[in-house]
Structures are given as structure tokens and as C-alpha cells.
Amino acid sequence: MNNVLGFLEARLMPLAARVAQQKHLCAIRNAYISFMPFIIVGSVLLIISSFPYSGYQHFMAVLFGKSWNSIIEIPFNAVFATMSLFISFLVAYRLAEQYEEDAVSCGILALVCFLILTPFITLDAAGNVMAIPTEWIGSKGLFVSMIGSILWTELFCYLKRKHLVIKMPEGVPPAVQESFAALIPGLVVIVLALAIRIGFAHTSYQTIHQFIYDVVALPIRHFGTSYIGALLTVLSITILWSVGINSGSMVNGIIRPLWMQNQTDNLAALQAGHVPPHVITEQFFDMIWMGGAGTTLSLVIAMLIFARSKSVREVARLGAVASCFNINEPILFGLPIIMNPIMLIPFNLVPLVLVTVQYVAMKIGMVAVTTGVFIPWTLPPVISGFIVTAHLSGSLMQLTNLLIGALLYLPFLKVLDKQYQASEVA
Numbered sequence: 001m002n003n004v005l006g007f008l009e010a011r012l013m014p015l016a017a018r019v020a021q022q023k024h025l026c027a028i029r030n031a032y033i034s035f036m037p038f039i040i041v042g043s044v045l046l047i048i049s050s051f052p053y054s055g056y057q058h059f060m061a062v063l064f065g066k067s068w069n070s071i072i073e074i075p076f077n078a079v080f081a082t083m084s085l086f087i088s089f090l091v092a093y094r095l096a097e098q099y100e101e102d103a104v105s106c107g108i109l110a111l112v113c114f115l116i117l118t119p120f121i122t123l124d125a126a127g128n129v130m131a132i133p134t135e136w137i138g139s140k141g142l143f144v145s146m147i148g149s150i151l152w153t154e155l156f157c158y159l160k161r162k163h164l165v166i167k168m169p170e171g172v173p174p175a176v177q178e179s180f181a182a183l184i185p186g187l188v189v190i191v192l193a194l195a196i197r198i199g200f201a202h203t204s205y206q207t208i209h210q211f212i213y214d215v216v217a218l219p220i221r222h223f224g225t226s227y228i229g230a231l232l233t234v235l236s237i238t239i240l241w242s243v244g245i246n247s248g249s250m251v252n253g254i255i256r257p258l259w260m261q262n263q264t265d266n267l268a269a270l271q272a273g274h275v276p277p278h279v280i281t282e283q284f285f286d287m288i289w290m291g292g293a294g295t296t297l298s299l300v301i302a303m304l305i306f307a308r309s310k311s312v313r314e315v316a317r318l319g320a321v322a323s324c325f326n327i328n329e330p331i332l333f334g335l336p337i338i339m340n341p342i343m344l345i346p347f348n349l350v351p352l353v354l355v356t357v358q359y360v361a362m363k364i365g366m367v368a369v370t371t372g373v374f375i376p377w378t379l380p381p382v383i384s385g386f387i388v389t390a391h392l393s394g395s396l397m398q399l400t401n402l403l404i405g406a407l408l409y410l411p412f413l414k415v416l417d418k419q420y421q422a423s424e425v426a
């Protein structure tokens with residue numbers, strides 16, 4: 001085990017640190033962090049309008065009228081149906097910040113290019129307008145939004161570094177100078193986006209959106225949101241935490257775009273009164289990470305009940321309240337778990353087992369699938385299970401997960417507890 005830890009510390013930590021600091025991944029992660037409050041607000045409004053209890057629905061209809069659902073869902077639709085527009089701006093903005101360029105100009109430029117690539121009007125054979133499709137400005141267009149924003153910003157910054165700009169005479173206000181400096185790079189980027197739009201119009205895909213979705217997004221999403229993908233997700237988080245790297249935000253920031261489409265499909269099904277079709281969403285993992293990475297709330301429960309050494313019981317008491325809100329640093333560093341050969345075995349094993357149990361339970365219909373609504377990550381377990389599934393089975397699943405996790409942690413905890421007892425007696 002020490003050899004494994006040595007390998008992780010020597011090889012994995014430097015690699016993970018480089019990935020965490022990679023500019024493009026940071027830009028995507030920070031863009032979603034900036035947009036997350038609005039996603040949560042939209043999800044809360046959807047919960048209010050779609051709460052699955054007939055008495056509640058009847059009461060609200062009597063109080064606010066029969067169309068109250070559609071009215072309260074307007075903000076939700078405004079957020080989720082136009083998500084790619086906001087993300088295209090935010091990714092470019094966050095990337096430009098890292099290059100210390102004009103972030104607002106880069107954000108607007110990325111948004112303009114995304115709109116150029118996006119088909120808004122469909123014509124029939126006679127040239128008449130048939131429809132104005134908006135599917136690509138929602139979650140379905142996220143890949144083009146993110147990839148495009150990175151490419152446009154990189155090209156824009158490169159052209160400015162090569163001084164392909166209009167220089168203004170001295171004495172011109174800096175804001176005016178910055179505006180004119182962006183003219184030529186902005187024109188080159190926009191013309192390139194238009195050329196891509198025209199080029200794809202002569203292919204069988206018709207648009208770059210359809211090409212990216214069919215060739216890139218669907219295969220990656222299919223694997224990333226599969227059972228195997230879920231196992232690799234939790235394992236990557238716990239492996240990195242094993243050597244002290246706060247990996248949750250890093251891994252989630254990379255994989256979140258894959259979950260987003262599943263969550264949008266589930267939310268659309270919920271609005272239509274249907275059963276959500278996808279098992280793996282971000283909220284699926286919210287039901288697993290009770291107490292934080294490694295489901296350490298299960299460990300805290302086992303410590304409070306079975307630990308006999310003063311040290312372990314003191315750590316459990318200090319970390320219990322924080323663990324209820326999914327903050328587990330007091331346990332990770334206080335017990336400790338990180339770099340501890342005994343506790344790292346269940347720390348990495350428990351989430352794999354819980355993902356398997358929960359996936360099977362949802363797949364066969366024993367537990368309700370997550371609806372796709374977003375919740376704050378600090379929401380306590382049991383409550384969070386009920387909210388993300390809109391069903392009591394979500395809470396029962398979390399209670400079952402806690403029990404399984406406690407049983408798996410217990411043998412390793414007893415070994416560690418005996419070591420602490422022996423040192424205290426000595």
C-alpha cells in the first residue's frame with residue numbers, strides 16, 4: 001500500500017496539478033460556477049411548479065389559477081433554453097481574464113460567432129420560413145459553445161499579440177484604443193465563423209452543431225454517463241483526494257457538460273409529466289457524496305457508535321456537524337484519511353459499491369431516477385435525496401447508502417481505533 005501511495009504522490013499529484021491549472025479547463029469550470037446560481041434558481045422554480053403531489057397541485061391551481069405552472073416556469077425556461085448563449089460568453093470571458101485581455105470583448109465576440117454558427121430560421125422548398133428552431137441554444141449546443149469560445153478567444157488573443165491591430169494616435173482615451181484594437185482580430189474571427197457556417201451547409205450535417213453532436217458529443221456523453229463512466233468518475237475523485245488534491249470541482253467541471261444534456265432531458269420529461277429517462281446525472285452523485293468525497297458521513301456514524309479511542313471519538317464529534325452539510329475536511333485531515341494506508345481502502349471502495357447499488361436500484365425501478373433539478377452541494381443528505389428525485393425512495397436510498405457505507409468502513413475503522421487505543425494506553 002505504501003508503494004501505491006508513493007506512486008500516486010510522485011506521479012499522479014504533479015499530473016493532477018497541471019490538469020487543474022490548465023487554462024481552458026479552468027475557463028470552462030469557472031464559467032459553470034458563475035452560471036450555477038441561475039441554474040439552481042431555475043431548478044427551484046421547477047420544483048415548486050412540478051411537485052408530484054396532487055393535493056398540492058390542486059391547492060396551487062385554486063390559489064393562482066390553472067395556468068400557474070406555465071407562468072412560474074418562465075424563468076426556468078429562460079435559463080435552460082438559452083444556456084449555450086450564456087456559457088459561450090462566460091467561457092470566453094474567463095479565458096480572456098487569464099490572458100489579461102479585454103474579457104468583455106472576447107465574451108461578446110464568442111457569443112456573436114456562436115450565433116453565426118447557429119441556424120435560427122428553417123426554410124421550405126419555396127423559401128418560406130417554416131420554423132425558428134432553438135434547440136441548439138440550449139444544452140444541446142454546449143459543446144459548440146464551449147469549444148468555439150476557446151478557439152475564438154485563442155485566435156483573437158493571438159492576433160492581438162502579433163499586433164494585427166489598428167493603432168490610434170497618442171492622447172486617445174484607453175477605452176477607444178481598446179475598441180479599435182479589437183476591430184481587425186474581431187473581423188478575422190467573425191469571417192472565419194461565417195466560412196465554417198457556409199462550409200458545413202454544403203455537407204450532409206448541414207451545421208457544425210449537428211456534426212459535433214453526432215461525432216463528438218453523443219459518443220462521449222454515452223460513455224461518460226454510463227455505469228462504467230460513473231465508476232470512473234467517483235474513482236478519479238477519491239484517488240486524487242487520497243493524496244490531498246481537492247478533486248471534486250476539478251473533475252465535475254470537466255464532466256458537467258456531459259451530465260447537462262441528461263439533466264435537461266430529465267427536466268423536460270418532468271415538465272411533460274413523464275418518467276425521467278436518464279439515470280446518471282450530477283444529482284445521481286449528489287446522492288452518493290454524503291458527507292463529502294468518499295461518503296465519509298457513513299464513517300462518521302460508525303465512529304460515533306463504535307469507536308472507543310478518545311482521539312477517534314473527538315474527531316467524530318468535531319466533524320459531525322460539518323459532515324451533515326457535506327464538508328469533510330475535518331475528517332479527511334483529522335482522522336486522517338489522506339495518505340493513511342488503512343482508511344484509503346474503504347475511502348476508494350465505498351463510493352464504487354454505492355454507485356453500483358444505486359444504479360441498479362434506479363435502473364430496475366426500485367428507486368426514482370433523479371429529475372435533473374440542481375441543488376446546492378451543501379444540502380444535507382436524506383433531504384437532498386427527496387428533492388432530487390421528487391420521491392421518498394430517494395431519501396430511503398440515501399439511508400441505505402449510509403448503512404452500507406458504515407458497514408464497509410467499520411472493519412478498517414476498528415483496526416485504526418485499536419492503534420489509537422494502544423497509543424493512548426501507552
